[in-house]
Amino acid sequence: MTRRRVATRPPLPLRDGLGPDRVLVPPGHPPGTVRAFLVATWPDDDWDARFAAREVVDRDGSHLDPAHPCRAGLAIHFYRDPAPEIPVPFDLDILHHADGLLVVDKPHFLATIPRGRHIRESVVVRLRRALDLPDAVPAHRLDRMTAGVLVCTTDPALRRPYQQLFEQRQVTKEYEALAPNLRDAPFPRTVRSRIDKIHGEPTAREVPGEPNAHTEVEVVEVLGDHARYRLLPTTGRTHQLRLHMWSLGAPILGDDFYPVLRNRAQSDFTDPLRLLARRVRFTDPISGETREFTSRRTLSTDSGAPDSVAE
Structure with a gap:
């Protein structure tokens, strides 16, 4: 029988959702x-x-x-107090909470983990403070500007089994994006490329070489000059979906990085990246049952529309 590795606790307890x-x-x-x-x-x-x-x-x-x-x-x-942060004005929606598994519907602009300028305004700290869950950690990551389904654990003994699902690509992930309508392009189509990300640089790039990024792209709905796309990645390179959509000639609406780097004020919560982690599906490593979780969030072509959750 495989022994589960339990995470080591810090020598000081959490305070206000933050460790020492x-x-x-x-x-x-x-x-x-x-x-x-x-x-x-x-x-x-x-x-x-x-x-x-x-x-x-x-x-x-x-x-x-x-x-x-x-x-x-x-x-x-x-303990040190983090610098003041502008609160992200969108709620974190709970999709599932039972038996050490916590699945949330993350809004745009909210970081997954406390890091850099985004400490208190992160999924981890919000969950720990609001639900009194000192051991809440994500099993994977979503970019701060990407909304949607995020799987977390609340029991240290379960941390590795669920994280390994994502590390070993045993999770089916479906994303949704709004981007320009490529009227004459054939779909569905497969995008394969080699993506390189240099530490310290904000953007990644596609370079010559053996492909290390693979995405299936389908058109779900035509919205005049724009379209709703279903993105099915089988790899998880940094900014993979953004780069692959840009390479097709359809950069995702609201993208601060591609094709042009845009400096955004910390207080600007308009024009979000129209990228949503719509659905994840996997075989539960503990129970063996099939798990599927779907976001209730909606994407809009309106740049001023707030982040919203369907009723």
Whole structure:
């Protein structure tokens, strides 16, 4: 019998949906104290208050006092408040919640995990705070600008089995997109290409070489100058669906990256990317039953239309 790997809990509990930060003292750091190291790194923080509250600990959860020696390799865990964020004005809809499996209908503009400038305004933090689910984590990712079905787990023992479904491509994923109507192009069609994404660059690109990205594209509905497309990817490269639609001559409406990089204000929640993770289907790794979840969200060609969920 395969033993499930249980995720290691952080040495400090979640607070307001967020786990503690961690910093590792670098090699060659000169002798000193933990307090001096932290003050030098984040001089504007109130470290004396954190030490007094016993909220500075090592990897084992042992409290560190201000005079503790600061040696190379020491892992220091502590709470820090993230920078203020503009709230995403759309709700996170629950599609399923039972037996450690939580499936949500993510709105546009909401990040999947806390990262970079989007910490509190993420699916993970919202779920942990609203439902008191400290172990809620996604089994896969959706881009911040993509809406739709997102599978999560709430039991650490179930984390790997469900994540492996997505890693091993054992999940059938169906997306929907609104894009220009390619009136004379034949559909359905298959798009295969090699996609390369350089770390630190916002966009990916198609390059010569053995294809590593594969998408089936169908027209579902013609809407005058636009059309509703069904996208069936069998791979999951970064920005794959955006690039493949652009390569066909039909960039997805509301795309901030392709064909032209657009700088968007953090407060601008109009003209979303018209890309929706419409449906996922898989064989449950625990029960063996077939699972299928479908988004209730709708896409509109109206750039000013708010993100909405069908009744």
